[in-house]
Amino acid sequence: MVDGGEFQALPAQADMLVAYATTPGYVSWRNSEHGSWFIQAIDEVFRKQAYTEELCTMMVEVNKVVARDFEATGNHRQMPSPIIQLLKKFYFRPGYFVN
Numbered sequence: 001m002v003d004g005g006e007f008q009a010l011p012a013q014a015d016m017l018v019a020y021a022t023t024p025g026y027v028s029w030r031n032s033e034h035g036s037w038f039i040q041a042i043d044e045v046f047r048k049q050a051y052t053e054e055l056c057t058m059m060v061e062v063n064k065v066v067a068r069d070f071e072a073t074g075n076h077r078q079m080p081s082p083i084i085q086l087l088k089k090f091y092f093r094p095g096y097f098v099n
Contacts, residue, residue, distance in 0.1 A: 013085050019059065020081040029072050038080055041065040046092075055090040 021028035021038035030036040041062045049058050059082045066080050 010087070015087055016083075016085045017055065017059070017090075018083040019062075020083070022078050023081045026078070029070065029076065029078050037066050037070040037078055038062070041069075041080075050092045050094050053091075055092070056084055056086065059084065 019038075019042075021036060028036055028038060031040070034040055045058050045061045045065060049061065053061075059080075063080050063082070066078050071077055
């Protein structure tokens with residue numbers, strides 16, 4: 001990265017996002033017909049918000065959907081665990097093109 005004419009080194013892990021379906025040591029729940037709760041939530045949130053929201057905001061919403069809207073027998077719930085190391089906001093903007 002160049003900042004004011006000088007090269008600025010970045011950590012190797014910069015600009016990465018790793019999205020774990022759950023915290024290490026816990027189970028990730030899956031519906032046999034609809035798939036994992038985490039993937040269902042990503043699909044739902046990204047379909048609704050990818051046109052207007054940036055990635056980190058959508059991942060927070062995914063966390064909320066999984067934590068609040070899904071429950072297994074016996075009141076079991078799940079909490080996603082994204083690791084966000086992005087340096088800038090990231091927008092998908094599907095269907096948006098500039099010539």
